[in-house]
Amino acid sequence: MFDARPLQGRLAARGYSLAIDGSAGPKTLAALLAFIGRQQLTPLIAQLGAAAAQHLPSAEIITPLRVAHALAxxxxxxxxxAKLEENLNYSATRLRAVWPSRFPTPLDASLFAHKPEHLAEKVYGGRGGNAKPGDGWLYRGRGPTMLTFHDNYADAQRLTGVAVLASPDLVATPDVGMLVACAYWRQRNINAVADCDDLTAVRVKVNGGKIGLEQAQAYLRRAKLVLLP
Structure with missing residues (x-):
């Protein structure tokens, strides 16, 4: 990993209690996650910081720019x-905003509002390897990448050796979730576009489209404040 002393100094100046030792370890990465996410240092963030310190090097996310893009x-x-599991408890209004083609009218959306399992089958069922009834809910979004679909869980299992097909909730734990996210990043060679500082290309590789691009831009700006001022 990179020399973390400049990062630690900038985080310390913002109120985080850190040793300026140059190591991008669990406490430094937890503080960085909290700063980027505008969160308190919660137990979840502490666990994610520890997992990031362990697993980021496996995907060669080891430069300030790569770290900034991945965390954004x-x-x-x-x-x-703040969470490692997808919240599918949407209002009808939110459903129409997120999936306008699937819920073109208020009536369409009202049938699935505040019905997470029913909604998961509607939006995830019958594709991405989700062939059985219930697969949409079983393989809903989890982990730092909000991994979805049977085929993506199967891919994660192949890459990590963790039995996430049989136990998909493992992906919602900080350690396995971060391991899977790093494997996903490495497999798709996302470092190549992160090195070019091409946020749009990074977003497409992570998400499959540009949904969330404005949010990613805001988080990336915040990450660069302390990683690449």
Whole structure:
């Protein structure tokens, strides 16, 4: 990893209690996650910081720019590192905003509002390897990338050796979630576009489209305040 002393100094100046020792370890990365996500140093963020310190090097996310891009993307997916499981308890209005083509009218949306399992089958069922009834809910979004779909869980299992197909809730734990996120990042060679500082290309590789691009831009600006001032 990079020499973290400048980062630690900038975080310390913002009120985080850190040793200025140059190590991008669990406490430094937890403080960085909290700063980027505008969160308190919660137990979840502390655990994510420890997991990041362990797993980021496996995906060669080891430069300030790569770290900034990775954490900005994961901040979008997790609501600023506040959750590791997708919340599918949407209002009808929110459903129409997120999936306008699937819920073109208020009546369409009202049938699935505040019905998470029913909604998961509607939006995730019958694709991405979700072939059985209940697969949409079983393989809903989890982890820093909000991993969805049977095929993506199968891919994560192949890459990590963790039995996430049989136990998908493991992806919602900080350690396995971060391991899976790093494997996902490495497999898709996202470092190549992160090195070019191409946020749009990074977002497309992570998300499959540009949804959340404005949020990613805001989180990336915040990450660069302390990683690349």
């Amino acid at each position: 993307q994961w901040a979008v997916e997790t609501g600023g590192f």
